[in-house]
Amino acid sequence: MKTSTPPAMLLLLLLLPCACCALLDGATVDMPVDYLTYKRFRIVVTYTCTRYDAVRLWQRLLDCEGARWLLAAPPPSRLPRGSAAAIFLDYGCTRNRKLFLQCAELGLLNTSTHWLVWSGGPPPADLPLRLDSDVTWASPREGAVVLEKLILDQPEDSLFRIAVGRWSQGAGLAYHGTHVQWPPRQLNGRILRLAARVIYSPLDNLGRRLRKVEDKHLDKVARFGWEVCSRLSDMLNFSIVLYSTSSFGFAVLGNKTMDGVVGLLANGTVDIGVTALVITHQRLNFIDFTGPGVLWTTKIAFRHPKAVGVYATLFRPFEPPLWVASSVVYSLVLATAWLAYRAVRCCEGGHEGSWSSALLLLCSAISQQAIVTSLLLPPPRTIRSKRDLVHSPLAFGSENVSYVHGYFETSDDPVDRALCSSRLFARGASKPNYFPPEVGVRKMATELFAYHADESRMYPLIDRIFDEQAKCALETISFLTPMRTFTAVQKNSPLKETITAAVRTLWERGFMAHAHRTWRLEPPACLSDSDYVSVDLAAVSPAFLLMVAALLLAAVVLLLERACIVLYSKPSFGLAVVQNKTMDGVVGLLANGTVDISVTGLVMTQERLDAIDFKGPFVLWT
Known part of the structure; x- marks a missing residue:
């Protein structure tokens, strides 16, 4: 005999799973909406016990002002983090309780995740919180919902609950948790x-x-x-x-x-x-x-070599761009001096400007400043980087520390590799140049040696071992950035x-x-x-060599100018030039005071009488 199932019984069977999952009532759905809106969270994750509760909660959140991102029960590995994200979890079902414990084991109950947990009762005493867990527990009490901040001061102590707010259907949310410092101070x-x-x-x-x-x-x-x-x-x-x-x-x-x-x-x-x-x-x-x-x-310390060669003094202190700029400036100064000399000579009725005089003036000024600078300042420091150290006569050693090994093993810098292969691991040496600080500092004091160690270890030893002259020659360059x-x-x-x-x-x-x-x-x-320091000849010799080279160059230019004058200039007794204002030749030299007496006899003219005087007669000019 067949029996039919009544419609009421069928409806009861369909709603039975929802009843087992404890559906949220309408008032309880409004509470998280008000809380999340008050906190201005832009990303909301929901873990509800039923899909029906999730749909109702999403609908209420979407009806509120301000757009939000909603995530439905994502896996723990994809939980959003940050001050703009919040997680709502219904603690009333077994699935969500297990999920909460799983997140605690993964360390997700921290200041980067903000949790709002709804439960029908107080939190369990053995809730696995951390010191920095940001969990707000919501539970019904006396016709309202009480919000409590859960704090764990010590792992062995009980769970502390601090009331931070209250929510009711008629009054809404009353939040007063701003006095709670978070993270805890x-x-x-x-x-x-x-x-x-x-x-x-x-x-x-x-x-x-x-x-x-x-x-x-x-x-x-x-x-x-x-x-x-x-x-x-x-x-x-x-x-x-x-x-x-x-x-x-x-x-x-x-x-x-x-x-x-x-x-x-x-x-x-x-x-x-x-x-x-x-x-x-x-x-x-x-x-x-x-x-x-x-x-x-980290620093590399060394005593800078005293003896500085001529090449290093003249060419090493400047970089190529600076040399180019200096050459341009010197050329402009030389041209300006020549133009000024030419203008003066033309106004006085003499020859045009002399390149030798302008070059001698420029080189004299530069040499004078170079000599004064060489006397007042110490020799230039030419070792200013690890690249200069590789090309210097200094040996190199280091304290045997772990980060030095790792640095040279992993560095792709050609300068570091050259420093390691040619200095630290010297050719023919049975072992690398790793020395304790006492040995390394003594080698710095007695040899051309650069040493790397912690500054706090080197400086007291340098102060005790080095003399005053060696301390003044001490230089440091960076080993690492x-x-x-x-x-x-x-x-x-x-x-x-x-x-x-x-x-x-x-x-x-x-x-x-x-x-x-x-x-x-x-x-x-x-x-x-x-103190007064004696200056040896080697320190100032480049300045004197520059002066001697300038004199020789000026003499060569002078001889070339004189040869050009002899070959290409026309002899003149003294004729009017520059609109009869000046005279050239012999008369011009007499007029500007260059010479006192003319060996060549001149014919007396009115123009010449305005510039010079005539004495006794000479031969007859035919």
Whole structure:
């Protein structure tokens, strides 16, 4: 016997899945719409228990003013991040609870994601939040919806709930959560583990030793970072357990792991790096970086050679464009001097301008300034870059540190490769020129040797080993381009935003600049700059050689001019020129005072009587 299913029973069976998923009522749908509108979120992600709830929520959001991007239940890997995105999650079904736990395991409950969670009751005590989780919990209470900010001060403490708002159907949203600082600015006594790269300082009582300013030449970078972290500890109220390591953090085992400070952060041994690090692509795969530190600079120091050759003095100080510009200027000055000399000579009734006189005037002025400059200034510094160092007679060595090996192994710069092959790995040497700072500085003092090491290690040794004359000859060039360092934390660390904000506050208040001045080491002072220094002939010989060359060149030009006058000029007794205002020839020389008496007898004319005088008679001119 067949029985038919009543229509009412069929409708009940169709609505049964929705009933099991606890549909949101109309008032509950309005609450997230008002909250998201008040917060002005432009991207909204919805995780509802039913498609029906999702459609109703989307419709209400689209009816509000302002366009929004809506995403329906995307996978956790595609969750949007940033201040303009929010995530609404209905905690009333098992699927969404599992999704929330999955996002917590992936570290997505942080300051980059803003969560609004709806639940029929209070949050569970074991909710897996982080220190920087931005979760607002909404639950019904006394005919309204209470909004609470969930905060986890310590991993072992209970979950704290701070009321930040209230919503009801008649009154709407009343939000008063602006007093809650986010990310949190206080860690409330949390114990953090910090790692510092320490090589030269004793490890017993390390925290106290790193505060001694008298020993700032030992591990200067770690001492600067330790003062910054101590200040952060006072600002954020956390305690410190200090670890030490001998490396900043470089790739090992085929770039699969990192050593040093980066390795301790990557495996979770420590929370923050005391020693600020330079950002590299390899390190970004293992750790995160927060606020900026100081510039990291490395120098190559050497004593500049005293003996400077003529070629180096005359040609090396200038670059080719400067030589071209100087030649153009000298040519213009020479032409101007010749035109001025010609104008004066023409006004006086003499010959045209002389190139030899103009050239002699120009070279004399340049030589005079060159001699004075050579006497007052030290010899020019011709070694100003690594390229100049490669072509200099100086040998090169370095302290045996890890970043030097990696730099020369990965650098494609031909200058670096030439410096490595011809200087660091010298031909015929059994081992590369890696020396400890004491040995390297002594080689600088006694040999033509350039040495690279940390400035904080070199400068005290130079001050103690070098004499005053050697200190004045000390020069430094950059080994690497100065790079900004940053405080490092664990990958996806909950402390990232808090430490970043605190470090930037220290920059704004001037603390970082003060700490930099405290721990900065000045190069050894040259105390003999004001003393009288003897100048040897080799230092000023180029100026004298330039003067001698100018005299010889002027003499050659003079002889050529005289030869041209003899060959091409017409002899003249003295005829009127320039509209009878001046006379040329013998009369012109007498008129302008060049000569006193004429050997050649002249015929007396009225024009000549206006310019010269005549004495006793001479021979008869026929």
